[in-house]
Amino acid sequence: MRTIVIGTRKSNLALKQAEWVKEKLEGLGLPYKFELKKIVTKGDRILDVTLSKVGGKALFVKEIEKAMEDGEIDLAVHSMKDIPSVIPEGFSLGAVTERVDPRDVLISESEKKLHELPAGSVIGTSSLRRQSQILAARPDVEVKWIRGNIETRMRKMKEEDFDAIILAAAGLERMGWSEKIVTEYLAPENSLPSVGQGALGIECRTDDTDILELLQHIHDAEVARTVQAERAFLKNVEGSCQVPVAGHAVLEEGDDVTLRALVASPDGKTLLQDEQTGSDPERLGKVIAANLLERGGKEILDQVKKDLEE
Numbered sequence: 020m021r022t023i024v025i026g027t028r029k030s031n032l033a034l035k036q037a038e039w040v041k042e043k044l045e046g047l048g049l050p051y052k053f054e055l056k057k058i059v060t061k062g063d064r065i066l067d068v069t070l071s072k073v074g075g076k077a078l079f080v081k082e083i084e085k086a087m088e089d090g091e092i093d094l095a096v097h098s099m100k101d102i103p104s105v106i107p108e109g110f111s112l113g114a115v116t117e118r119v120d121p122r123d124v125l126i127s128e129s130e131k132k133l134h135e136l137p138a139g140s141v142i143g144t145s146s147l148r149r150q151s152q153i154l155a156a157r158p159d160v161e162v163k164w165i166r167g168n169i170e171t172r173m174r175k176m177k178e179e180d181f182d183a184i185i186l187a188a189a190g191l192e193r194m195g196w197s198e199k200i201v202t203e204y205l206a207p208e209n210s211l212p213s214v215g216q217g218a219l220g221i222e223c224r225t226d227d228t229d230i231l232e233l234l235q236h237i238h239d240a241e242v243a244r245t246v247q248a249e250r251a252f253l254k255n256v257e258g259s260c261q262v263p264v265a266g267h268a269v270l271e272e273g274d275d276v277t278l279r280a281l282v283a284s285p286d287g288k289t290l291l292q293d294e295q296t297g298s299d300p301e302r303l304g305k306v307i308a309a310n311l312l313e314r315g316g317k318e319i320l321d322q323v324k325k326d327l328e329e
């Protein structure tokens with residue numbers, strides 16, 4: 020019987036996600052054994068610099084791909100939003116799984132909502148996407164960078180100078196913490212989620228046909244269709260999770276997909292948005308990307324990338 024090794028990062032959230040996938044695979048009752056293996060990545064070790072400057076989330080994914088290439092693990096569970104829009108030669112996205120709440124949430128010490136926070140409040144995030152949208156809604160607050168996993172950010176909010184932080188609902192939901200700590204679910208109009216937010220992506224080696232076949236059983240074709248539109252947008256703006264772009268798609272009746280996407284300036288002064296419905300997710304992402312780039316998105320993103328290189 021083949022033992023399939025599932026690779027995961029070692030944060031509590033990553034482990035929760037990997038365990039969830041392991042249970043789903045075990046539940047299929049196929050003649051395989053499953054094991055989890057934790058991979059400590061460079062990104063996990065670097066804690067004192069802005070992650071964006073050292074290569075962003077792509078860094079975690081790259082090291083996990085190396086472990087797959089070396090045969091140390093057979094598949095890898097990622098938060099969909101951490102997977103770069105172009106997957107390197109030799110690897111495939113074997114499954115996209117069901118999506119939990121895709122929204123961002125605000126957690127504030129005073130339990131005040133975004134529109135109730137006093138002017139000058141300090142909001143913690145390490146995402147330019149969240150920063151630009153928060154500043155667009157509340158130009159009178161200050162955004163400060165905060166790093167670390169969910170637990171670390173919660174602790175920093177209490178110990179350091181943050182009045183509130185923004186996190187993904189998905190992570191909290193998976194940890195079972197939403198009820199306890201969420202102050203406000205942010206409407207997509209105020210904080211359009213990251214491409215892929217809330218879904219999981221499972222990566223494997225392209226030549227491992229057993230695994231590809233196995234993953235088909237936990238693939239959610241409907242979620243995958245929406246994620247495909249979002250990722251087509253990301254790829255066509257040449258975006259990553261380091262730049263201020265956002266995209267969220269929903270399935271309409273029939274087979275149509277509606278994609279809403281945004282490119283913003285980090286200061287929140289320019290928010291370019293578009294929403295369109297279509298039957299071809301790949302094309303939809305491409306059309307919206309071209310539109311936003313043409314309306315000034317290109318200049319914004321070129322500037323952001325230049326700033327990141329400095």
Ligand SMILES: NCc1[nH]cc(CCC(=O)O)c1CC(=O)O
Nearest residue numbers: 098100186187189190216217218
């Ligand atoms: N940026 C890090 C990250 N990557 C995935 C999640 C969890 C949410 C998800 O699975 O989409 C988080 C935490 C967060 O953004 O608050």
